[in-house]
Amino acid sequence: MNKLYQFDEVFDTQSVFRKLLKAMSYPGEQVSVTEEKEKLFGNYPALLAAAMTLLDNEVTFAAMGNSELSHDIRLVTLSQETEPDKADYLFVTKAEQLSDAFASAKCGTLTDPHTSATIIIRDNEALCKALCLSGPGIDGVREYACSELLCEAIAARDNQVYEYPQGVDMIFISDSGRIMAVPRLVKRRETNGICCSIRR
């Protein structure tokens, strides 16, 4: 029987996990799962690579109305789709869903902040912005190349005014397999009054 994909559930998930770990540990830095996602199928192979690495029947997800993605995730992970306000992982494939996603995403409690959701955002935009970030994983304040969408997502998150340790962690994944992460403690910093400036 031919398998739907060549993605190895042991070694490719290990490799994708280490890249997600790197991205979460060093926010703003780019990692790539291009090689691993080539072994998956459909229109969202890079998102599926992350889903296969993190999701199973112990956790839930919301595909925010993207039925193709929802179908593919359920097929390969056995994870159940649920409402965005109950989901452990939210997959945002359209920019206009950002504020809805943040408005509904679980942010955990002060006692159990780990019960918060992770928002996985499909981000195919060019890295045309220079964004100053600071927080754990970042040596002081550093400038990173990022997309307009990433800036918008941070703004949408900040609109929720979470009380830390409550919060939501974000992972940005492009169709080409580029991954960047912004965990809850990472903040946007203005330098010289300029933030989200156009990259020269």
Added chain:
Amino acid sequence: MTQADHYNYAFLDEGSKREIRRTTLKAIAIPGYQVPFGSRELPIGRGWGTGGIQLTLSLIGPEDTLKVIDQGSDESVNAVNIKKFIRLTTNADITTDTHKATLIQSRHRIPEIPLDENQILIFQVPIPEPLRIVEPREEVTKKMHAEKDYAPIWLQLYESLIRYGKVTIPTEYPCTVENRYIMNPSPIPKFDNPKLHQAKCLYLFGAGREKKIYAVPPYTDVVSLAFDDVPFERENFTGKCCRLCGSTNTYLDEMYDGETGERFYQCSDTSYCKEVRANANH
């Protein structure tokens, strides 16, 4: 067929690894917070630190080079057995050279050589809860963390200051992570606490019996508890040096010669000590 063919790669089933991996990412996002996970039974002796081994098994891949130390030594019985177990199920490259390791599992020490961005230090932690010394009930300590109610542990430190003139916690000296959670840094000596602060590497902590994983991400503030007028102090080895390599800037183990009764000192980090001696010979 090799022996390893009888086992899953890295021993754990993929579901267990996924849970540990999800937990690990959460731990990084909330530095110093103990994230609960469904710890697995492992076919190894208690006290080996199953939490650390489970972390290592969920991280390790064919590209990794693993170093395991116990009491600072690569050759201790525990370290050797853990290496055997992990190698049996992964065929991973093993090293004693801190520079070459991508994953380092430890319990009592942080290597003397500063770790880098491509390295992860995994601690096996017996008692993850720093507030356990002042409060036995888990539901209460969880609430204390939630409310950042750390007065009882400060009081404990203060009382020990009044009674003994100094804080009398030799290892597992508590520290505040990113100005929020008080964390137990595992049974490392106070000497190693400052190495947690603004490090280049990722530190992960696993407690198997207590079913907790926590993390100190790179470039994170980790401050050992202290009072304004009584600052935090590391062990002081002034006037002492390693009898093998002569180092005066390392954590030294005190030893006795059974026959002569002579007291001497030796680097606790055995691979660092070897490196210093090798470099001196060239």
